[in-house]
Amino acid sequence: MKLDRREFMAGISTAGASLTRTEPAPGRLPTGPVAIARCRDYGEEFLSRTATMFDQLGGLGRLVKGKTVTIKINLTGSTATRMDHTPAGRAFWNHPRTVGAVIHLLDKAGARRIRVVExxxxxxxxxxxxxxxxxxxxKLLYGAAPRVELINTNIAYKGSKPYTRFPVPQGGHLFPAFDLNSAYAETDVLVSMTKLKEHATAGVTLSIKNYFGITPTTIYGNKVPLDRPSLVxxxxxxxIGHAGSRQPPSSSPPEKDPTSPRDAGYRIPRFIADLAAAVPMHLQLIEGIETIAGAExxxxxxxxxxxxxxxxxxTNCVSTDAVATAVMGFDPMAPKGTAPFEGCDNTLLLAQELGVGTCDLKQIEVIGVPIKEALFNFRQYGGPRFQRMRPEGRPGRKS
Amino acid sequence: MSDFKSMIPMFWPGGPLEAARQNKSAGSSENAGEVSGRWNRPEALRLLDGTPINALVIPWAAGLPEDAEQQKTSLPLAEAAKKRGLTVLGWVEKAADPRPAAAAAKSAGLSGIIATAFPGQADVPVLACSGRDGVPWDAPGSVLVLTENVWPGVSMAAGGQDSSSGPTAAPWLDSNGWFVQMACARISAPVWLSFDPPGKGEIVPPQSYSSAICDSEIAGGRWIISLDARLRADLLAGLDTAQKTWKEICAAAAFFEKRSEWKTFASRGEMGVLSDFSRDNFDFGGEILNLMARRDLLFRVLWKSQVTARSFEGLKAMVYADKEKPAPALREKLIDFVQQGGLLLAGYGWGPEGRPLEPEFMTQYELRSLGKGRLAVAREEIPDPYQVAVDAQLLLSHRHDLMKIFNGSSSGCNRFLISPDGNRCVLQTLSYASSFNGRREGALRTVWVRDACRSAKVWTIGAEPEILAAEPSDHFEGMEFHLPARALQPFVALEYEMESRRQV
Incomplete structure (x- = not known):
């Protein structure tokens, strides 16, 4: 049976297509169970913990068997950045072994084709x-399963058509629709994999913020032509994203209100909330084995x-990110001006407004380690109060 | 005359000519004349006590009425310099007639003159001097002096508040390194660079002077040290800040002289750039070198006039940068390079060889397979040199990278060298970022190399080397060196023995 991804997201498709999904009562927001696990390494332990979590969510096979699965990974920033000597994969990117492990699990669960995109x-x-x-x-990713593809979604898709338009249900906060690489349309199941991190502009960067990188920079990047996507x-x-100093090319939908604030703390949360509503996400995996506190x-x-x-x-990006935010020591429903959203609006509340899911912890089933036991207070280690502090003033690392 | 290879020259701008120059320049201080006079006195040479500087370049002729007075008043200085064992060279401006200047230099006992051209036979050694256009590569002389250089660093926009951007929106970097590499590939004589500090009276930081020395030395050349007017005045006044800057300048100069052996090492670049580097080809080929350096793409300069059967050894790829098609014999060599597995990026209208290939990214080249290799032919007559550098790097692929620097911060001057016996490697890197001086959290550098090696000496200027153990890369091939906080300096060099000898 062909799964309609938007139906899946809204919880109104057949129960057999989801992991474990409770259909929302009329007037209630969609949600999904969220699993929390402890994990100390990127090898066997990660593989077994992740497999268990997917089972706790209802079983991966029910979601991916016979399907094209797309994994949006997170490789933010430049290739040359590290946290001191610590490689990006241990600090602020996905670790390559975690991506390989998830590919392996998807293959084992019967995925027909697995695409890694960024x-x-x-x-x-x-x-x-x-x-x-x-x-x-x-080769670590190619070797994890047969039929693995790597796709750069910054540029035009090489398949049937270069870009596909994704309207934002309910019109969106900032954009009514996005033109994205067609790999996002040619998928049955979309997985967002990212680190557990704060973000200097958006407060937190979790499964939803990971979507910022699905926008092609040939359309939403600096210096693109006024009338069409650039070739590179x-x-x-x-x-277009942070400053709003210009609109996308006229070939793509412009902002709804170009007179709205041009402040990144206003724009980025709305931008990504709109994306989360426009492009259904079926599975989130947020890894915090090691990470950084204070920024992305x-x-x-x-x-x-x-x-x-x-x-x-x-399985619901708003609910998953809400639990992850709580695990980091923050209130997922905190308003602007409150940590971690000191300088921005709360993406989770904005996505909730669009009906993507609930960020109310009372409405979310948590499986595995309870939030209060998993709590890891990020602000004890990084963030605004450390801005002027020398290294010796920082408390020791928790391990 | 001394061995020019071990000479550390400094421009010594005293006397009437310097005073006249200062008077003409905007922003010169009121006491510029007095400072020029004092620098022209023998006592000023005390500044050189305990320094590695062993050659002075003094203003000698500029085609101005002050020339005669300059030469007369510089005599005591030149005499005192000789007594100190210093080589003294007279700088002859393009506007001056070099013949009387050479005669005057001989009678004054100077070691030689630096002049743009000299008709006939001179009475003293003449060091050829040239701008970048029309360099007399085959001119006789122990040294080639190059002018029209830039002050190395992050290029600032008008007003000096913001850095200007390059094509990638990354800050634009001014560096002479590519040109020096080009020159050193052409001639065996030492290459000296003449350029002055920027500014109209503002303080030039010590780091900026060190970078000027490093930028030239890493590429194989040598800067004729030139101090800004304010520093010269402050040194005479004995100011501590000026002394500190002076010490750093001397430390940098001494560092490279002690490691002059590195200049005998060969580039490990696997990308060749082949051109005659004349006229339009210099503009295009030179810009490709400049932009490859920005992208940390290690290259080797190949002069068309010097290509031999061995020139292509060790190369994985090559850019044929000339507008004109190669002569049949060279074309045959290039095709053979491709047939044997190499990648050739050639100009528009190259020829029909090869079978079409689908490139993995948007490129301004038409890609073809030929034998064991690939041929990339430009789709347009005049490709964008920036895109040539980008395409060359991507077509070669980062999977072949020999080294990577993490947290390198706006470097545009990396050189990776190998000793003539193929046993030892040296990686020199210079960051131009102004903040790259001292600890910044999260910014410690890591150097990755593909080679099998166990440890490296980490060199910074003014410190003893530190032995650093190599560590296997995390889930990647190769070895890593985790540079300590002490090495968070603009310049750092790693020197290591290879586990297995490489063919040079």
Whole structure:
């Protein structure tokens, strides 16, 4: 049976298509169970813990068997950045072994085709080449299962058509629709894999913020033509995403209200909430074995390398991110001006407004390690109060 | 005359000519004339006590009425310099007639003059001097002096508040490294660079001077040290800040002189850039070198006039950068390079060889397979040199990278060298970021190399080397060196023995 992804997301498709899904009562927001597990390494333990979590969520086979599964990974920033000597995969990117493990599990569960996608910064060549540049070995991913593809979604899709339009249900906060690489349309199941992290602009960067990188920089990147996508990216997403200093090319839908605030703390949460509503996400896996506190990338004294030793997985991106936010020591329903959303609106509340899911912990079933036992207070290690602090002033790492 | 290879020259701008120059330049201080006079006195040479500087370049002729007075008043300075064992060279401006200048230099006992051209036979050694256009590569002389250089660093936009951007929106970097590499590939004589510090009276930080030395030395050349007017005045006044800057300049100069052996090492670049580097080909081929350096793409300069059967050894890829098609014999060599498994990026209208290949990314080249290799032919007559550098790097692929630097921060000057016996490697890197001086959290550098090696000496200027153990890369091939906080300096070099000898 062909699964309609939007129906899946809204919880109104057949129960057999979901992991474990409770159909929302009329007037109630969709939700899904969220599993939390402890995990200390990227090898066997990660593989077995993740397999258990997927079972706890209802079983991977029911979701992916015979399907094209797309994994949106997170390789934010440049290939040359590390947290001191710690490789990106242990600090602020997915770890390559976790991606390999998930590919393996998807294959074992019967996925017909597995695609790993990312639109890294300004990258215009193949995703495989980006990995080589970053000292990732793509063979690790290709070797994890047969039929694995790596796709750079920054650029035009090489298949049937380059870009596909994704309207935002209920009209969206910022954009009514997005033009995205057609790989996102040619998928049955979309998985968001990312680190458990804070974000300097959006407060937290979890499964939903990971979607910022699905926008092609040939359309939403700096210096693109006014009337059509560029052939190659010319820059990051600052102009259209953060600053709103210009609109996408006229070939793509413009912002709903170009007179709205041009402040990144207003724009980015709305931008990604709109994306979460437009592009249904079926499975989230947030890895916090090791990560950084304080920001999404190393930002001087603001950030610190930490080892929470946690995994969070779920089937509703708002609910999963809400639980992950709570695990980090924050209130997922916190308004703007409250940590971690000191300088921005709360993406989770904005996505909730669009009907994507609930971020009310009372409405979310948590499986495995309870939130209060998993709690790892990120602000003890990084964030605004460390802005001017020298390294010796930072508390020790928890491991 | 001394061995020019071990000479550390410094421009010594005193006397009437310097005073006249200062008077003409905007922003010069009121006491510029007095400072020029004092620098022209023998006592000023005390500044050189305990320093590695062993050659002075003094203003000698500029085609101005002050020339005669300059030469007369510089005599005591030149005499005192000789007594100190220093080599003294007279700088002859393009506007001056070099013949009387050479005669005057001989009677003054100077070791030689630096001049743009000299008709006939000179009475003293003449070091050829040239801008970047029309360099007399085959001119006789112990040294080639190059002018029209840039002050190395992050290029600042007008007003000096913001850095200007390159094609990737990354800050644009000014570096002479690519040009020096090009020159050193062409001639065996030492290459000296002449350029002055920027600014109109503002303080030039010590790091900026060190970078000027490193930028030239890493590429194989040598900067004729030139101090800004304010520093010269402050040194005479004995200011501590000026002394500190001066010490750093001397430390950097001494560092490279002590490691002059590195200049005998060969580039490990696996990308060749082949051109005659003349006229339009210099503009295009030179810009490709410049942009490859920005992208940390290690290259080797191949002069068309010097190509032999061995020139392509060790190369995986090559850019044929000339507008003109190669002569049949060279074309045959290039095709053979491809047939044997190499990648050739050739110009528009190259020829019909090969079978079409689908490139993995948007490129301005038409890709073909030929024998064991690939041929990339430009789709347009005049490709964008930036895109040539990008395409060359991507077509070669990062899977073949020999080294990577993490947290390198706006480097545009990396050189990876191998000793003539193929046993030892040196990686030199220079960051131009102004903040790259001292600890910044999260910013410690890691160097990855593909080679099998156990440990490396980590060199920074002004410190003893530190032995650092190599660590296997996390889920990737190769070895890593985790540079300590002490090495968080703009310049750092790693020197290591290879586990197995490489063919040079």
């Amino acid at each position: 639109g890294a910064w300004t990258w215009g060549a193949s995703l495989e080449e980006f990995m080589w540049k970053a000292a990732w070995n793509p 990216p010319y820059g990051g997403r600052n102009e 990338l190393p930002r001087g004294p603001l950030t610190a390398f930490i080892q929470p030793g946690l995994l969070v997985a779920g």
